[in-house]
Each structure stands twice: as structure tokens, then as C-alpha cells.
Amino acid sequence: MGVAIRVIPCLDVDAGRVVKGVNFANLRDAGDPVELAARYGAEGADEVTFLDVTASSAGRATMLDVVRRTAEQVFVPLTVGGGVRSTDDVDILLRAGADKVGVNTAAIARPELISEIARRFGNQVLVLSVDARRCAGDTVTPSGYEVTTHGGRRGTGIDAVEWARQGAEWGAGEILLNSMDADGTTDGFDIQIIKEVRDVVSVPLIASGGAGRPEDFIAAAHAGADAVLAASVFHFGTLSIGQVKEAMRSAGIAVR
């Protein structure tokens, strides 16, 4: 028994609109994150993630409204990440209706943020988002992967596997492991780093980046992921949530 592998669609939201493109028939407004979240919820998504890519403060207020409206009609867990810098930011998102909050860059700048959030709200609300990339050039880390920021454009020199381990130790209740090498390629998840992080963390692990075919999701689950996250394959209708789950079920993996 135990919990099923979760299948999570991720929506990038900018100023209240879904970006990165969505190609769905039968949607009134393919750019409306609330409508899309509801659609994914109805299709069997085990959780929905919003990534707020807005830079402006007006956009942030819009995001809160999106979270509120989504929480009113989508009765599965909702995670919101992007731009979270303080425990007060977390509080505002949770009050708006988010169940979990993703933290990324701000925790790299100030790791104490992880324990501050966990102490105030419990570790189950905190998803540490790790944008990992294979080391290139002069950068060397023990695992061969480093943590990046700014969508993979800036390296930090921090070992990605060690960072995930520490983050969980400090109070992150979950690790969202996003491979910046695989992201957008649809060539499959980076299985090696999933295995390496799985070996050192005992909190749930979400694999992200590179999903293209149903087999990719199966491979990530076999490598130790507790959840699999994807964006474009779902948005463009290449794969449905149902197809991914059916493939995993056929491979003997428990799904809802």
C-alpha cells in the first residue's frame, strides 16, 4: 500500500496568465490558470503547481487572486512557488489557499529561511526547489551537479545533491528536483541525479524537467521519485494525465 506516485502539472504564471503556451481544445481561455488548474484537477492531477514568474508587484497581487480563485474550485493540493522571500510571503500564500509553498533562490541567499518557514508553518508546507545542472567549465562539485538560479542561467557552485540533503535536514518537507539540462528537451528526466538525491533524502522527492514520453515517468518513479512534474507535454496535449497514469499502472506503479 502506501501513497501513490503523484502526477503534477506545472503552470508558469505571469501577471495572472499562463505562459510557456497551452494548446488545448475546448478551453474558453487557454491562458487562464484557474480554468486550466480546474481542468487538470478534473483529469486526475494529484496536485497542481503554479510557478509565479512575475517580476512586478502588481503581478504578485494578481497571483494571489489566481490562488484564491483556484482554491475555491479545485479540491486537490495546490503548490505555489516563485518569488517567495520571507515567512510573511509564505503566510500570505497559505492564507490565499495554497497548501504548499516552493522556495528557491531566497533559500540560497539565506538558508535560514528554510528553518524559519518550517518552524512557523511545519515542514509539510515547504517545498525546496532545486534547479540543478551538470557542472561545466571550471565549476566542480562532488556530485558533478551544481545549483543554479535565474532559470539555469547562473551557477552558484553549490553541490546540488548536498544542497537537497541539507535543505531536508533544515526543514524542507519535500524536494522539487528540476534538471536544467533536461528541462524543455522532452528527452526524459535526468535519472542519475534523481537516484543520487533519493539516496540522501528521506522526504518526498518530485522529479522535474525533461518529460516527453510515458516511459520517462516510469523511469523517474523507478529511480526513486515520489512524484513526477511536467509542464509542456501536458499543456500541448502531447500526453494527458490519464495516459501517464495508465502507463505507470501497467508498469506496476501505484497511481490514483
Next chain:
Amino acid sequence: MPTVTVFDYGFGNVRSAVRALEHVGADVTLTSDRATAENADGLVVPGVGAFAACMEGLRAARGDQIVGRRLAGGRPVLGICVGMQIMFERGVEHGEEAAGLHEWPGTIELLQAPVIPNMGWAQVTPPAETVLFKGVEDERFYFVHSYGAREFPLEHDDTGRLKRPLVTWSEAGDGANADRFVAAVENGPLCATQFHPEKSGEAGLQLLRNWVATL
């Protein structure tokens, strides 16, 4: 339309619980007002985070007295997540023990599973007489917790003096690593779920509908 108060004492994603209960036809008020909470047809006690902190918050809002009074009068109460855990005798987190409401004997303790928190959708095994799970016995529900009731002592009470509570179990972890814990209890006016029905999709809504129908 039955009235339901979601007890607002600062713990839990109460907004979701309110919306889900409204969705299944309850007239919902979110408040910590004593009279409203005591007089509603149903009272929901949510809760997330640490056991001790939740108990402290509940006592500060006199929620312990409200729950006690309602149950003494046979008026329905539904505890969710840590709102279920505090119905037990005690909680032990990080080696520290805190007293619960002691509606049931038993201890809330750390789950023994390879991956903690136990997060995601799990199956449950409700007893045949269940009212809460009617129609959704085989569905999965959404759990997110690190602690739980791994024993339910009343289940073994064979004095015949008590109508035994209906206990629904679930498991964290797989196969040999599986750790059994209490997923839900139905005990006269007091019901509780370790999982979040308000986050468990259609199955969770049906469970809430079943509960609201008893009010």
C-alpha cells in the same frame, strides 16, 4: 441546509475546508465564536503543523471546552489532520509530550516509514459499517503528515461496555516497510480523518457529503 462551523483558531488551510463544505451543501461559518461553534449542526476542527502548538491554540480559543460540550450533548464534531490527532490522549513530537483532548486513549507518534512526511494519495480500509466512506470505500485520499496513531487501544476493548468506534486504517510505506496508522475514526458524534477530505478530489467531497448528511 445544515449549519457547519469551521473552527478558526489559526491552524490549517481553513479556506479549503470552508469551500469544500459549501460545495457539498453546508451553510458554513468560519469563526472561533463560542456560541456559534457550540450551536452549529456540525463543528469542524482543522489543524496543521505541530501537535503541541495546535493544542495551545485550541485551548487559547477555548476550543477544548467547545468540543467537550458538543460531544457531551451528542452534537457532531469532525477533526481533520492534526484536528484528528488532538482527539487522542497525547502527542509525542521531537521527544516532547503534549496532552491532547483525550476523547480516545492512544498516542500520536512519529510514523516508521522510509519517506516522511507521508505525503500523497493512499488507500484506506474502512469497516463494513462505515457511514463516512459510503460509496468511496475503494478510493484514495490525500494525506500529509509525519505523525499518527499507530495503535487504537479501544479497538481491543472486549468488556462489552462500549460500542466500539469504527476505525479505518491506512499504511505509510510499502511491503515490509509499511507502517499501519489510523486514517479515520467514526465514534458516535465524533468523527475524524487523518487525511484531508477537502483536498481529496471527488472522493473527499463525497466523504464530506456523507458527514453533512448525518447532521
